[in-house]
Amino acid sequence: xxxxxxDLQKLVEQAVEELRRQGAVKGSTAPHVTRxxxxxxxxxxxxxxxxxxxxxxxxxxELAEILARELQRHPDVADVQVAGPGFVNLRLRPETWVRALxxxxxxxxxxxxxxxxxxxxxxxxxxxxxxxxxxxVGHGRGAVVGDALVRLLRAAGHRVTAEYYWNDRGRQxxxxxxxxxxxxxxxxxxxxxxxxxxxxxRGEYVRELARxxxxxxxxxxxxxxESTEARLRALxxxxxxxxxxxxxxxxxxxxxxxxxxxxxRVGFDYQExxxxxxxxxxxxxxELQRRGLALERDGALFLATEGKEGExxxxxxRKSDGEWTYFATDLLYHADKLRRGFGRMIxxxxxxxxxxxxxxxxxxxxxxxxxQALEVLLVQMxxxxxxxxPVRMSKRSGDFVTLDELIDEVGVDATRYIFLTRRHDSxxxxxxxxxxxxTLDNPVFYAQYGHARLSAILRRAEELAAGQVPEGxxxxxxxxxxxxxxxxxxxxxxxxxxxxRLARRILALPDAVLEAAEAREPHRIxxxxxxxxxxxxxxxxxxxxRHDDPILPPARLxxxxxxxxxxxxxxxxxxxxxxxxxxxxxxxGIAGVEAPDRMEWSEDGDREEEG
RNA sequence: GCGCCCGUAGCACAAUGGAUAGUGCAUCGGAUUUCUAAUCCGACGGUUGCAGGUUCGAAUCCUGCCGGGCGCGCCA
Numbered sequence: 001x002x003x004x005x006x007d008l009q010k011l012v013e014q015a016v017e018e019l020r021r022q023g024a025v026k027g028s029t030a031p032h033v034t035r036x037x038x039x040x041x042x043x044x045x046x047x048x049x050x051x052x053x054x055x056x057x058x059x060x061x062e063l064a065e066i067l068a069r070e071l072q073r074h075p076d077v078a079d080v081q082v083a084g085p086g087f088v089n090l091r092l093r094p095e096t097w098v099r100a101l102x103x104x105x106x107x108x109x110x111x112x113x114x115x116x117x118x119x120x121x122x123x124x125x126x127x128x129x130x131x132x133x134x135x136x137v138g139h140g141r142g143a144v145v146g147d148a149l150v151r152l153l154r155a156a157g158h159r160v161t162a163e164y165y166w167n168d169r170g171r172q173x174x175x176x177x178x179x180x181x182x183x184x185x186x187x188x189x190x191x192x193x194x195x196x197x198x199x200x201x202r203g204e205y206v207r208e209l210a211r212x213x214x215x216x217x218x219x220x221x222x223x224x225x226e227s228t229e230a231r232l233r234a235l236x237x238x239x240x241x242x243x244x245x246x247x248x249x250x251x252x253x254x255x256x257x258x259x260x261x262x263x264x265r266v267g268f269d270y271q272e273x274x275x276x277x278x279x280x281x282x283x284x285x286x287e288l289q290r291r292g293l294a295l296e297r298d299g300a301l302f303l304a305t306e307g308k309e310g311e312x313x314x315x316x317x318r319k320s321d322g323e324w325t326y327f328a329t330d331l332l333y334h335a336d337k338l339r340r341g342f343g344r345m346i347x348x349x350x351x352x353x354x355x356x357x358x359x360x361x362x363x364x365x366x367x368x369x370x371x372q373a374l375e376v377l378l379v380q381m382x383x384x385x386x387x388x389x390p391v392r393m394s395k396r397s398g399d400f401v402t403l404d405e406l407i408d409e410v411g412v413d414a415t416r417y418i419f420l421t422r423r424h425d426s427x428x429x430x431x432x433x434x435x436x437x438x439t440l441d442n443p444v445f446y447a448q449y450g451h452a453r454l455s456a457i458l459r460r461a462e463e464l465a466a467g468q469v470p471e472g473x474x475x476x477x478x479x480x481x482x483x484x485x486x487x488x489x490x491x492x493x494x495x496x497x498x499x500x501r502l503a504r505r506i507l508a509l510p511d512a513v514l515e516a517a518e519a520r521e522p523h524r525i526x527x528x529x530x531x532x533x534x535x536x537x538x539x540x541x542x543x544x545x546r547h548d549d550p551i552l553p554p555a556r557l558x559x560x561x562x563x564x565x566x567x568x569x570x571x572x573x574x575x576x577x578x579x580x581x582x583x584x585x586x587x588x589g590i591a592g593v594e595a596p597d598r599m600e601w602s603e604d605g606d607r608e609e610e611g
Numbered sequence: 612g613c614g615c616c617c618g619u620a621g622c623a624c625a626a627u628g629g630a631u632a633g634u635g636c637a638u639c640g641g642a643u644u645u646c647u648a649a650u651c652c653g654a655c656g657g658u659u660g661c662a663g664g665u666u667c668g669a670a671u672c673c674u675g676c677c678g679g680g681c682g683c684g685c686c687a
Contacts, residue, residue, distance in 0.1 A: 355682035
């Protein structure tokens with residue numbers, strides 16, 4: 001059946017090929033088919049005639065006429081029009097669209113997903129925040145965009161590994177360990193002055209880590225038996241740079257971060273550790289040095305990145321004090337990803353890291369890898385607002401609004417949905433008050449409400465079918481609800497233009513998934529949900545407003561009126577609603593947002609509140 | 612100074628090089644005897660920052676300028 005762009009693409013290609021066989025065209029130009037933007041232009045369009053005009057030595061309109069005549073022959077094609085400078089616009093028969101609704105109904109939440117591709121898997125690395133503190137709101141956006149991208153790529157048929165890279169060694173985690181030690185001492189002696197330097201972590205969470213330290217497994221040998229007080233003393237006696245503080249702080253923060261992400265429905269297939277990667281670092285760079293790709297200068301080791309990917313200088317991998325730089329391990333890590341068999345690496349970074357991209361690409365180029373194998377999506381910053389007013393992100397030194405707090409405040413669905421309402425590279429205003437509001441200006445509410453309404457109609461139809469209904473109504477309802485053995489519903493029973501329009505829209509989801517995955521833009525799926533919800537809500541209200549033509553018969557109808565009801569039309573609409581609901585669910589599933597079957601209306605009456 | 616990103620309606624943002632540049636919010640006007648009530652319809656609103664260029668066709672690609680953001684450590 002012809003409802004996806006690739007089907008139409010094939011149809012037009014075959015038409016051009018047929019014309020070539022007949023000698024009507026030379027056929028050296030490949031046609032390209034797209035969906036139309038406007039309904040007046042039909043369902044699909046091709047600009048073939050304009051693109052090919054020069055090579056064919058014909059006028060575009062003339063070519064278009066020839067192609068149109070050929071396309072007209074397909075049974076699913078209702079009509080073909082030549083328009084404007086030479087567009088060939090193609091419209092499918094309404095029955096073709098209605099029949100195609102079987103796909104979302106049969107596939108359910110998998111609708112829109114494509115068969116696995118025979119390609120190298122894609123690695124998507126995201127969040128990768130240092131295990132030195134709780135995640136903040138900005139990390140949340142990266143997490144949701146990354147997770148939605150993983151879901152989207154999988155729907156498009158890619159094999160994908162979702163990955164987290166822990167920077168679990170180096171100065172930052174050492175400072176966290178030291179900070180725990182400092183706070184431990186302060187618990188025992190509150191008059192102790194804080195260290196003079198600014199490097200240590202002063203957040204409240206570090207105090208908490210210190211308080212809970214005596215129970216930490218890292219200290220099993222140090223702090224056993226006796227009272228908490230005694231165990232605290234034993235720990236505080238350890239030197240500030242004791243490795244056990246580092247291990248304790250790091251392990252606790254890793255667990256805390258993963259717990260926050262799990263709450264946000266974000267999970268990983270693989271977690272890589274910098275400690276593990278770094279084990280082979282000396283060997284790795286010694287080899288590069290032997291091959292002349294890394295050079296020692298002034299006691300430091302430089303990678304020969306100058307002149308690659310726009311890099312204007314060589315980059316340090318080992319400092320003169322003998323420490324390896326972040327870049328050194330990062331590069332080794334990415335080389336290792338390629339060794340693990342990934343054809344493509346997509347990294348999601350905060351926008352402030354954009355200067356790092358050429359360096360990484362240049363590094364890969366030095367190693368002889370294609371630099372394009374690394375794709376970086378930069379996620380722009382999030383402005384937290386409440387009713388349009390900026391929310392202060394920093395309460396005091398070291399503290400900020402954490403991702404945990406945000407999720408608890410507005411809920412997982414709202415958090416995810418709102419993070420997906422903008423393209424990753426544009427700044428995002430996150431209005432907390434708006435996200436909680438149950439009004440149509442809250443996009444999360446609007447989308448979920450639309451889905452709940454669809455479910456409510458089906459629920460009501462079930463009730464009807466189970467109750468007292470006239471002769472013939474029960475089996476029509478059963479057909480509409482998709483029960484086995486029910487009589488078929490003729491395609492023509494769904495007849496309104498807006499019904500056909502919405503059918504076409506939801507049937508575009510498989511194409512939308514491919515396009516969004518290709519563009520790495522999960523936010524398009526949210527737009528899809530928004531559009532479908534809007535179209536349906538409009539239809540719903542309009543049907544009801546007319547009174548004479550709701551989807552289901554109103555409860556107040558008399559037995560005579562019920563007997564005269566057009567149950568076949570109702571059945572066709574129920575089937576249509578099941579298809580819409582499947583498409584909305586599938587799309588929300590890619591966003592990782594729940595599709596509720598009913599809305600919970602708050603009792604304290606939000607509508608009384610002033611805006 | 613060099614490099615990257617961005618500039619679209621009052622605001623927030625869409626738009627594979629396609630046709631009359633869309634959607635939400637806000638504002639104003641209207642509908643509504645609920646199948647879930649908070650829904651819906653309409654109007655207003657644009658020299659796509661400016662000037663050139665490429666193209667049958669430019670918001671989109673190229674060049675220059677103007678304006679905004681960010682990055683340019685032997686930091687992480």
